[in-house]
Amino acid sequence: MRPTIIAGNWKMNPSLTEASHLIKSLTQSHIPTTTQVIIIPPFTHLSMIHTQLQNSTISLGAQTLSQHKNGAYTGEISASILQEIGCQYVLIGHSERRQYHNENNTVLNQKVHQALNHQLTPIYCVGETLEERKSNQTLNIIKTQLTEGLAQVSAKKPPNTPIIIAYEPVWAIGTGQVASPEQAEEVHHYIREELKTLIGTENANHCPILYGGSVKPNNSESLFQQPNIDGGLIGGASLNSKDFSEIINSSISINQHQ
Numbered sequence: 534m535r536p537t538i539i540a541g542n543w544k545m546n547p548s549l550t551e552a553s554h555l556i557k558s559l560t561q562s563h564i565p566t567t568t569q570v571i572i573i574p575p576f577t578h579l580s581m582i583h584t585q586l587q588n589s590t591i592s593l594g595a596q597t598l599s600q601h602k603n604g605a606y607t608g609e610i611s612a613s614i615l616q617e618i619g620c621q622y623v624l625i626g627h628s629e630r631r632q633y634h635n636e637n638n639t640v641l642n643q644k645v646h647q648a649l650n651h652q653l654t655p656i657y658c659v660g661e662t663l664e665e666r667k668s669n670q671t672l673n674i675i676k677t678q679l680t681e682g683l684a685q686v687s688a689k690k691p692p693n694t695p696i697i698i699a700y701e702p703v704w705a706i707g708t709g710q711v712a713s714p715e716q717a718e719e720v721h722h723y724i725r726e727e728l729k730t731l732i733g734t735e736n737a738n739h740c741p742i743l744y745g746g747s748v749k750p751n752n753s754e755s756l757f758q759q760p761n762i763d764g765g766l767i768g769g770a771s772l773n774s775k776d777f778s779e780i781i782n783s784s785i786s787i788n789q790h791q
């Protein structure tokens with residue numbers, strides 16, 4: 534049995550006031566007891582939201598972290614700072630970080646190790662661009678991202694390596710062009726098989742693999758019914774409390790296939 538996870542990646546939204554309202558409505562809405570909800574706000578909102586979530590089952594994550602432990606790295610945030618402020622999870626390798634901040638698999642691997650060293654669960658993101666899909670490179674790209682990004686992970690923390698993978702096809706992020714359940718499942722299944730080699734069969738079978746990219750209330754259930762889809766990483770729809778709550782509640786269908 535794998536954890537069912539719905540994570541809301543707020544990116545560079547919303548304002549502090551809007552964030553507070555969003556959290557308030559989320560904590561008042563119904564959440565299936567079997568679903569772990571994670572909110573991933575901008576750094577500046579973490580402290581306030583951590584306080585707001587005191588009596589809630591919702592967890593907190595950050596959108597990135599430094600590959601360095603500490604020191605003279607102006608503007609960076611370390612794993613230990615995130616842990617201290619109440620984060621349990623951290624996104625690593627989101628395509629916007631890969632694309633706009635030139636984060637390559639080597640740097641991302643350092644970030645994964647920083648997270649694991651400080652008891653933060655990495656949500657490691659992989660995904661192909663439209664050109665790569667069109668030229669049949671999808672599975673090769675995913676394999677490289679996994680192999681390089683997760684290098685030395687199994688050597689460090691076996692067994693029970695706490696890690697989450699998010700498959701986010703770049704062409705589906707923020708475009709309204711969601712992957713079909715079959716397209717997503719093909720890659721999720723492939724990721725699970727690759728993970729068996731990288732972190733061992735037991736860890737791979739327990740590793741949640743989330744789908745992200747234009748997940749909305751009208752498509753979440755059919756995605757979540759796929760055998761290797763264990764939840765979602767939600768961008769735009771996580772900024773609307775009604776939509777996000779509907780997606781969270783559709784995650785009930787995940788438990789039925791596990």
Ligand code: PGA
Nearest residue numbers: 706707746747767768769
């Ligand atoms: P989206 O973003 O749901 O707005 O497509 C997903 C993500 O980038 O994590």
